[in-house]
Amino acid sequence: MTDFTADADTLDTQGSLHEQIAQFYRNLAEQVQAQGYRIVEEFLRVQDSDDASQYQLWLNTAGFDQLEHEATLHETWARYFFDLARQVREAEIRLSATPSDAC
16 A cells, blocks of 8 residues: 655645635525525516426525535635644654653
8 A cells, every 4th residue: 555645834725615605605595595585586577486486495495505515615625625734744753853852
């Protein structure tokens, strides 16, 4: 089996990417929520109650929850990569310490 090698900077970059993806989903969820009920009102105004009902159901249930789930998922990945980068840096410090440095 090959030894896994890790670059802390690459791990931090990956964490940042997932952090940005999570923020994207959070922003998207906020915008959908802020605008969604106006869309439902417009469906009702043009007497399209079927679409209004379906969209309101999506806003109030699984569809909207999917956006929140994706944000949380990417936040979890971001924390994972940031923690892993920190652990790699700590291990590098321990490995580079000489016996006289430890005293």
